[in-house]
Amino acid sequence: MGNLLEHVGIEKERLHFSWISSAEATKFVDVVKEITEKVRALGPNKKLKKQYN
């Protein structure tokens, strides 16, 4: 799925997969921080965003 989305033009840094156990609180925090930084660097998403008008 990630590869297909990247193929059609969604930046690959926007989509992340991770495997975190409910006991791994620190890993969860680290992953979320990392993702947030990467996505913030890309700026707001303009693709595949439905306009209702």
Place this chain on the structure above:
Amino acid sequence: MHTYTEKIQALAKDIIKQGKAEVVIGFKMGTIPMASNPFFAKNEEDTDKLIWSSTCGLNLANYLSNVKEIDGKIGIFAKGCDSRNIVTHIVENKIQRDKLHIIGVPCTGMVDKKKISLSFGEEITEFIEDNDTLIVKSATKEEKLNKAEFLRSNCETCTHRNPVIYDELISDLVEEQVIEDQFADVKKIEAMSSDEKWQFFDDLTANCIRCYACRNACPLCYCPTCFVDESGPQWVGKGQNDDDTKTFHYLRAYHCAGRCTDCGACEEACPMDIKVRNFTRKLNKDSFEFFNWEAGLDINQRPPLDTYQPDDPDDFIM
């Protein structure tokens, strides 16, 4: 008349006469030049209507998806790609192998009808095939075309022209093509930047009218209710909104991951000439590169997305 047509009629007649199958699925002549319709021959007279030509590009495996009302065996003519989709149907338990009598048709490629119409320019009134030469006539002119130049793009890069599963064959097997770079078209898109890719697919689907002909022609799309038809919950908008249209194409492609045989029926069916295969091709490439998998080659192998192997690629998990 195509050389296979007589053999096909004789063979189908024989199959029905001897009771090897209750019905034989093939093609009959369409009502306009270059058209062929899928056809169920149910008795001996019907078999005279069967034909074979380079316009039989639709995938007959599609008609095996919901055949519960036929009690006896089903005869079916299968090109290389059709046979691979029959294998996929068997693997996915859509039909049992012993319910089928498969007549393999070694294929030398199907023609791109839209390409012929465009290059010819005028309204075609007659289309005759003489081995590798296509004779196209209109009211005012006649042209002889070389079939090799007018093959469908999936037939150009096809490496499975011979059926992979059959009970009998209509002729000797044909030589398989050797393709240097199977996925050159996908690599071209992969080399683009994100924005270029987005623009490419934007332009590609711009003309889509959401008629779902691609889905209906696809042997893989046999869900009783397709996600685009579902109204509770409504997964995707039903109008002509660009993003809804794209969502349909992306998800349909993804549902075909590791199952698509690149038969080209979707593009064949598209009335707006959208190159729908651009979506599924990427997934075919990934299946091949990650799992060394080509769909529908062996009824004893489970598809890669259906099985777990300890060495499955997992670099995408952070």
